[in-house]
Amino acid sequence: MDLSLLIIGEVIEVRGQKVRVKVYKEKNSSNLNYNGEVLKNVSVGGFIRIRKGFLDIVGKIEGEYIVENKNINTKYSEKKDNIERIVEISIVGSISNNGKFIRGLSELPLVFNYAYILTEEQVQKIFAFVDKEVPKIEVGNIIAYEKYKLELGIQNLFGSHIGIFGNTGSGKSNTLAKIYNELFNRYNNFHNFKKNSKFILIDFNGEYSKSITETNKKLYEISTRKEKDKYPLTKDHLTELEFWSIILEATEKTQQPFLKRAIELFKNIIEKNISEEIIAQTKNIINDIFNYRDKYNILRKYYKEIIFLGFCNCQNEVKGLFDILTLNTTNNSLYLDLNLPRNQKPYFDSEIKFHGECRVSNLLSNIKNCNCRFNSITNYWYLFGFICKIQYINELKKGYILEEHIAPLIKRLDTRIPEMEKVFDINEAIMEPLSVISLVDVNVYMRKIIPMIICKKEYDAHKEKKNQGVLHIIIDEAHNILSKESQRESSMWKDYRLEVFEEIIKEGRKFGVFLTISSQRPSDISDTIISQLHNYFLHRLVNNEDIKSIGRTVSFLDNASYEMIPILPQGACIFTGIASNFPVLVQVDRVEKSLCPESDTINLNELWTDN
Incomplete structure (x- = not known):
C-alpha cells in the first residue's frame, strides 16, 4: 500500500x-x-x-x-x-x-x-467516540463525512447535564425528542429501567405530549383557567416556610415571621382532629370580639370570611350578626344597628350581655362539627388559607402585628391559593417513570412557580434516596424559568429560583440527578448554569448576545465551530462535550412523523387554499 x-x-x-x-x-x-x-x-x-x-x-x-x-x-x-x-x-x-x-x-x-x-x-x-461494546445511541449523519453516524455513549451523554440551544425553527425540539426517543427505545423493555429511573419533562408550549415513546408515561395538562390535571405534592410542602415565602412573595423582616407562626399553627392542627381544632379556634375568635372591640371595624370582614370559609349553613347567622353589629368609636362600644331610635338601640356594655345576644349564641351553636367544611375530605390549600386568617385575626387584635404590614400578604393569599389548588393536588400518588408537564394553559406568574416547585420537590425527594436510581429533569424553553433578567418578579424570588437550579446543576450529579435544558435564548440564562453543562447541541443562533454567551461559557468549542453557529442549516447542530472527542457538525435525524414535537411552522398555503 x-x-x-x-x-x-x-x-x-x-x-x-x-x-x-x-x-x-x-x-x-x-x-x-x-x-x-x-x-x-x-x-x-x-x-x-x-x-x-x-x-x-x-x-x-x-x-x-x-x-x-x-x-x-x-x-x-x-x-x-x-x-x-x-x-x-x-x-x-x-x-x-x-x-x-x-x-x-x-x-x-x-x-x-x-x-x-x-x-x-x-x-x-x-469518529468512534465509544467502543463497539459500549451502549450508544445514533443522533444523525456527520456533515462532511456523511457515511458516518454520530454515535454517543449512553453513559457519557445521559450521565451528564445537557444543553440544547438554537433559534426557533432551527431544530432543537427535534433534537430533544430524538435523543430521548432513542434512549427509551433502547431501554423501555427493561424492568430496572422503569424501576430505577424517573424523567420529568417541563413542556412550556405543549409540544411533547406525543413525542416520546414510553408506555408508562403520564401527561399532566395543567391549567390555571379551568380544572384539568393536577401534579401531586405532599403535605410536607405546605409546612415549609421557604415554599410559602416564594409563592406569596413574603418580605423577610415582617411577613416571613408571621408566615412562620401561621405554619406552626397549621402543623399543630393537621396533627390533631382538624374539625375539632377549627371549631375551637373559630369559637375563641367569636367569643373574643367583645374583649377586642377596638379592632372590630378592621376585623369585621375577616370574621365573616373565616366562617364562610370554614363552615356551611351559617350564612344567615353571619349576615344576621355582622351586618348590624357596629362599633361606636366615640365610646368604644358595640351595639346592634337596628331600625330603632338611637337611645333604644341595644348596646353591649358587658361581655355577658354580648354572649347573651341570641344572634351571637345562634352563630356559636351553628359552628359545629357537622357544618365544618374540613370535616371529612380536607382541602389542605384552603385549610392553610383559613389558618393564616385565624392567625392574622389573633395577632392583629392583640397588637402583635400592624395591618399595613400583613394585609398585602393576606390579599396575595386570596389570589394564589385558588391558583395553587387548580394545579397541585395534595396526595401520595405513585409517579410514572416519565411525567410530561404541559404548561401551555398556565398564566405567566404560575409558569415560573410550577416548574420551580416540581423540580425542587423531585430533587429533594431524590436526594433522600441516597443514590437509588437516577432522576432526569428536562426543561424545554428553559429561558422561561432560568432567566436572570426577569422584571416581573422581586429580586428575592428571582435569586431563590436561580439558586434552586444552580444547586441542581452543581450538586445534582453526585445524587444521580441530571438536567437537560433547551432554549432559544442562552443569553437570558444564568452563565453559571450554562457553564456547568457537560454536553451541548448547538443549533443556529443569530443574535449576537446569544452567540457571545455560548462563546463565553462553552469551553469545548473551537474557533471554526464557533464561527459556524450563525449559518447552520435547519436540523444541523454542533455537538461538543464530554461525549465526543472534539466538536462535531451533525445533521440530526428527523424523528418519525407520529413522534415529532408539535413545533412545525404552519403551512400557510394549505391553510389559505380550498385544496
Missing part, C-alpha cells in the same frame, strides 16, 4: 496547538482516488494526520488561505504558479500504535513533517 499517495503537504509552522501546513499544488482537488476509494481531500472542517516518527498526530482544519511565493522568478512563470495554499490546523489528538484515537494534545509535530489525508479506516477511528 503506497502511503505516499495520501501525502498532501508538509508542516511549515508550529505555534502551540495551532499548526500551518503547505498543501502541494497537485493535491488541490476536492477528492483523491486511493486504491479504488474516493477520499475527501483537504477542506475546512475536515481532518488530516501528521506523521511524526511512529506517531500519527490528528488535526482539524479550521481555515485556509493563500500566500505568494516570492522565491519564484515571475518572469518565466505564470502567476498561478506563485500561489501557495496554506491550511491552519488545530491539534485534537493522536492515533496510538494499537490504532485507537486518543483525544488531547500529547505531542506536537515538527516543521517539514508530512501531512496526510485520512483513510476510511482512520476516519472511523476518529
Whole structure:
C-alpha cells in the first residue's frame, strides 16, 4: 500500500496547538482516488494526520488561505504558479500504535513533517467516540463525512447535564425528542429501567405530549383557567416556610415571621382532629370580639370570611350578626344597628350581655362539627388559607402585628391559593417513570412557580434516596424559568429560583440527578448554569448576545465551530462535550412523523387554499 499517495503537504509552522501546513499544488482537488476509494481531500472542517516518527498526530482544519511565493522568478512563470495554499490546523489528538484515537494534545509535530489525508479506516477511528461494546445511541449523519453516524455513549451523554440551544425553527425540539426517543427505545423493555429511573419533562408550549415513546408515561395538562390535571405534592410542602415565602412573595423582616407562626399553627392542627381544632379556634375568635372591640371595624370582614370559609349553613347567622353589629368609636362600644331610635338601640356594655345576644349564641351553636367544611375530605390549600386568617385575626387584635404590614400578604393569599389548588393536588400518588408537564394553559406568574416547585420537590425527594436510581429533569424553553433578567418578579424570588437550579446543576450529579435544558435564548440564562453543562447541541443562533454567551461559557468549542453557529442549516447542530472527542457538525435525524414535537411552522398555503 503506497502511503505516499495520501501525502498532501508538509508542516511549515508550529505555534502551540495551532499548526500551518503547505498543501502541494497537485493535491488541490476536492477528492483523491486511493486504491479504488474516493477520499475527501483537504477542506475546512475536515481532518488530516501528521506523521511524526511512529506517531500519527490528528488535526482539524479550521481555515485556509493563500500566500505568494516570492522565491519564484515571475518572469518565466505564470502567476498561478506563485500561489501557495496554506491550511491552519488545530491539534485534537493522536492515533496510538494499537490504532485507537486518543483525544488531547500529547505531542506536537515538527516543521517539514508530512501531512496526510485520512483513510476510511482512520476516519472511523476518529469518529468512534465509544467502543463497539459500549451502549450508544445514533443522533444523525456527520456533515462532511456523511457515511458516518454520530454515535454517543449512553453513559457519557445521559450521565451528564445537557444543553440544547438554537433559534426557533432551527431544530432543537427535534433534537430533544430524538435523543430521548432513542434512549427509551433502547431501554423501555427493561424492568430496572422503569424501576430505577424517573424523567420529568417541563413542556412550556405543549409540544411533547406525543413525542416520546414510553408506555408508562403520564401527561399532566395543567391549567390555571379551568380544572384539568393536577401534579401531586405532599403535605410536607405546605409546612415549609421557604415554599410559602416564594409563592406569596413574603418580605423577610415582617411577613416571613408571621408566615412562620401561621405554619406552626397549621402543623399543630393537621396533627390533631382538624374539625375539632377549627371549631375551637373559630369559637375563641367569636367569643373574643367583645374583649377586642377596638379592632372590630378592621376585623369585621375577616370574621365573616373565616366562617364562610370554614363552615356551611351559617350564612344567615353571619349576615344576621355582622351586618348590624357596629362599633361606636366615640365610646368604644358595640351595639346592634337596628331600625330603632338611637337611645333604644341595644348596646353591649358587658361581655355577658354580648354572649347573651341570641344572634351571637345562634352563630356559636351553628359552628359545629357537622357544618365544618374540613370535616371529612380536607382541602389542605384552603385549610392553610383559613389558618393564616385565624392567625392574622389573633395577632392583629392583640397588637402583635400592624395591618399595613400583613394585609398585602393576606390579599396575595386570596389570589394564589385558588391558583395553587387548580394545579397541585395534595396526595401520595405513585409517579410514572416519565411525567410530561404541559404548561401551555398556565398564566405567566404560575409558569415560573410550577416548574420551580416540581423540580425542587423531585430533587429533594431524590436526594433522600441516597443514590437509588437516577432522576432526569428536562426543561424545554428553559429561558422561561432560568432567566436572570426577569422584571416581573422581586429580586428575592428571582435569586431563590436561580439558586434552586444552580444547586441542581452543581450538586445534582453526585445524587444521580441530571438536567437537560433547551432554549432559544442562552443569553437570558444564568452563565453559571450554562457553564456547568457537560454536553451541548448547538443549533443556529443569530443574535449576537446569544452567540457571545455560548462563546463565553462553552469551553469545548473551537474557533471554526464557533464561527459556524450563525449559518447552520435547519436540523444541523454542533455537538461538543464530554461525549465526543472534539466538536462535531451533525445533521440530526428527523424523528418519525407520529413522534415529532408539535413545533412545525404552519403551512400557510394549505391553510389559505380550498385544496
